[in-house]
Amino acid sequence: MNPPLLSLEEAQARLIALASPLSIERVDVPGTLGRYLAEPLRARRTQPAAHVSAMDGYAVRADDLAGPWHVVGESAAGHPFHSPVNPGEAVRISTGAIVPSGAQAVIVQEDVTRSDGSVSLTGSGPNPCGRHIRGEGSDFRREAELLPAGTRIGPAQIALAIAAGHRHLAVRRSPRIAIIDSGDELSADPETCALHQVPASNGAMIAALAASLPVQVSRIGPVADSREAIIAAFDAVEDADVIVTSGGASVGDHDLIRPALEQWGARLDFWRIAIKPGKPLLVAERDGRLIVGLPGNPVSAMVTSYLFLLPLLRGLLGAARPLPVAIDQRLAGPLPATGDRREFIRARFEAGGVSAVSTQDSGALGALAMTDLLVDRPAGSPALAAGESVRAYLLQNGGLS
Ligand SMILES: Nc1nc2c(c(=O)[nH]1)N[C@H]1C(S)=C(S)[C@@H](COP(=O)(O)OP(=O)(O)OC[C@H]3O[C@@H](n4cnc5c(N)ncnc54)[C@H](O)[C@@H]3O)O[C@H]1N2
Ligand code: MOO
Numbered sequence: 001m002n003p004p005l006l007s008l009e010e011a012q013a014r015l016i017a018l019a020s021p022l023s024i025e026r027v028d029v030p031g032t033l034g035r036y037l038a039e040p041l042r043a044r045r046t047q048p049a050a051h052v053s054a055m056d057g058y059a060v061r062a063d064d065l066a067g068p069w070h071v072v073g074e075s076a077a078g079h080p081f082h083s084p085v086n087p088g089e090a091v092r093i094s095t096g097a098i099v100p101s102g103a104q105a106v107i108v109q110e111d112v113t114r115s116d117g118s119v120s121l122t123g124s125g126p127n128p129c130g131r132h133i134r135g136e137g138s139d140f141r142r143e144a145e146l147l148p149a150g151t152r153i154g155p156a157q158i159a160l161a162i163a164a165g166h167r168h169l170a171v172r173r174s175p176r177i178a179i180i181d182s183g184d185e186l187s188a189d190p191e192t193c194a195l196h197q198v199p200a201s202n203g204a205m206i207a208a209l210a211a212s213l214p215v216q217v218s219r220i221g222p223v224a225d226s227r228e229a230i231i232a233a234f235d236a237v238e239d240a241d242v243i244v245t246s247g248g249a250s251v252g253d254h255d256l257i258r259p260a261l262e263q264w265g266a267r268l269d270f271w272r273i274a275i276k277p278g279k280p281l282l283v284a285e286r287d288g289r290l291i292v293g294l295p296g297n298p299v300s301a302m303v304t305s306y307l308f309l310l311p312l313l314r315g316l317l318g319a320a321r322p323l324p325v326a327i328d329q330r331l332a333g334p335l336p337a338t339g340d341r342r343e344f345i346r347a348r349f350e351a352g353g354v355s356a357v358s359t360q361d362s363g364a365l366g367a368l369a370m371t372d373l374l375v376d377r378p379a380g381s382p383a384l385a386a387g388e389s390v391r392a393y394l395l396q397n398g399g400l401s
Contacts, residue, residue: 003271003272005273005274005341006270006274008274008307011273011281011283012307012311012323014270014283015283015308015311015312016322016323018269018283018285019290020316021172021315022173022316022318024170024171025170025173027169029161029162029166029169030158033153033154033155034154034212034214035171035172035174035214036153036172036314036318036319037151037153037171038149038169039149040145041145041147041151041160041161042144042145042164043164043165044142046136046137046141046142047137047139047164048136048139050136051133051134052096052097053097053099053106054095054132054134055109056108057093057106057107057110058071058090058091058093058106058107058119059075059085059091059100059103059105060089060090060091060105060107061085061089061105062104062130064088065129066121067119067121068118069088069089070090071090071091074092075093075100076097077096081100082100084100085102093106104129105126105130105131107121107123107125108123108132139163147160148320150318150319150320151320152319171317172316174216175215175313175317176215176216176218176239176241177218177241177243178237178240178244179203179218179246180221180234180245180246181203181219181221182224183200183222183223183247183248183296186222201298202246202296205298205301205302205305207219209305209306209309209310210305210313212396218240220236220237226256227256230260231264234264235264241316242291242292242309242313244305246294246301247294247295248293249296250296251280255280258271261284261293264286265286266284266285266286267285267286268283269284270282271293274341275303275341275343276339276344277297277304278303278304279295280295280300281308283308292308292309294309297362297363298362298365299346299362299367302368303344303374306393306396311324324393326391327391329353329354329373329375329390330353330390331355331386331387332350332351332352332353332354332355332386333356333386334383335375335377335390337380337381339380340379341379342378343379344374344393345375346367346370347371348370348373349373352386354373354375354392356375357370357371368397370399371395371399372395372400373392373395374392374393375391376390
């Protein structure tokens with residue numbers, strides 16, 4: 001008899017527990033895009049390193065705000081003015097330039113008139129005093145922890161790391177993932193496909209989803225529905241950190257992924273989750289390599305990749321929060337009640353909210369390609385009307401820019 005279905009939370013927790021972060025390497029900062037900090041990011045310098053002007057104008061003393069002032073020099077970005085500013089004096093200053101000693105105020109140039117080497121106030125002046133000055137360390141100070149370990153490195157984090165004085169960052173190495181298409185009905189060539197065949201589309205779809213993360217992908221298949229062929233495929237990708245199959249995960253006579261894994265010596269960690277689509281998902285382990293057996297139906301493969309494979313890859317990359325984050329959305333149309341499995345309804349953005357796509361069939365690629373988000377509906381949920389609020393996950397599915 002089959003064991004009871006696992007809940008989504010239980011299954012995700014088991015998966016994340018298997019995802020020990022990979023070894024640490026040091027990578028030049030721009031090359032870390034999409035990876036996760038393996039150590040907290042600490043500032044190696046203070047920014048701004050000195051008080052700097054936030055505007056183009058004139059630096060004057062705080063006890064000398066009435067003017068007029070004699071312009072005694074210039075502080076430009078990269079070219080500071082080295083003498084103190086005395087009463088009656090102003091220093092021409094540009095945005096980002098160091099405020100010279102003695103000066104505590106910057107008057108924007110729109111508030112003064114300049115003639116014959118002096119400036120006089122014609123506007124409101126530096127109210128309050130100190131405005132238009134970015135104080136030393138107002139962004140960050142040397143030794144401060146700027147970001148915790150496990151933070152994803154995007155454009156702003158790259159800029160911050162460089163500004164904080166880093167040439168390299170410690171990150172986890174990229175996981176190697178091998179994606180296997182399997183099934184006797186699959187054709188490698190979508191242009192020459194007989195009636196009894198379907199083009200092998202899952203492998204390319206899963207690789208495209210994984211491409212949102214810094215992973216190294218290899219693909220093999222289509223592999224025939226025989227234990228020997230599946231085991232040979234596993235052997236061929238033995239150096240992968242994660243092996244992903246799609247299809248053959250269910251209970252049919254030709255669903256051979258589970259028996260092949262057992263024969264290969266892998267330990268089945270869990271199989272079958274109480275979600276729709278995606279019930280037959282399985283996860284196994286052999287010698288530290290993880291095998292994710294996705295269901296063959298394309299929609300089920302996409303949904304389980306999003307809920308399991310991507311979190312697993314994030315876990316290996318050292319993410320602090322490997323699981324996707326749901327957002328609240330308003331329904332533009334009604335939703336039916338759900339049964340005894342938690343459902344992930346394929347939906348898209350429309351005027352007034354989100355709306356379920358035309359068919360929820362887990363084989364329907366046409367509807368999947370229209371899907372922007374997955375509405376998360378717990379088991380036993382009542383029917384909902386337009387205007388009600390739902391939790392949803394934004395799918396990385398192409399339709400949105
Ligand atoms: N008696 C039962 N039958 C089924 C059950 C069940 O509990 N009892 N579960 C159903 C559910 S739910 C799912 S999901 C499917 C998935 O089963 P498999 O993982 O074994 O997938 P296959 O049968 O091999 O294929 C299903 C479908 O997907 C197509 N496919 C497979 N691989 C690819 C690929 N690489 N590219 C494109 N399309 C692919 C395949 O041709 C089939 O049409 O099982 C239900 N059955
Ligand atoms: O769970 Mo299956 O994934 O409904 O199609």
